[in-house]
Amino acid sequence: MFNHILIPTDGSELSLKAVRHGIALAKALGAKVTAMTVQPALADFIVEGVSITVSPADRAQMTEEFGHRLDSALKAAEEQGVHLATVQVEDREPWRAIIATAEAKGADLIVMASHGRRGVSALVLGSETQKLLTHSTVPVLVFR
Helix, strand or coil: CCCEEEEECCCCHHHHHHHHHHHHHHHHHCCEEEEEEEECCCCCEEECCEEECCCHHHHHHHHHHHHHHHHHHHHHHHHHCCCCEEEEEECCCHHHHHHHHHHHHCCCEEEEECCCCCHHHHHHHCCHHHHHHHHCCCCEEEEC
16 A cells, blocks of 8 residues: 655654654554654845854754654654654755655655644645645645
């Protein structure tokens, strides 16, 4: 049925629920499983004519902090006796990074959480899940 499940996580409790279910599904199917997180792209920028540079130390610190999002996924996989690969990518648009990672890793199912934002908050904050559902050619299983 499914041979490789990709589980994006933002480190939230809701996301961890999807991680646990995705790992359990992978175990039941005998599928490979990869957890991933997406950190925002860090770029130098200019504010009112002043150039602000992001230092290598700042980049390393952010990468480390975002990497900790995967710690809970690794622990959940260990508890269920499942091998879990991890991927951390940098992108301004998480939904694009998730699709690209699914394609690159050969995932045939994406399991993720949705925060269920509606109305104005969904318009203002956007919905990575909705964008993923709209653009992905890989099936997506959403937990709420």
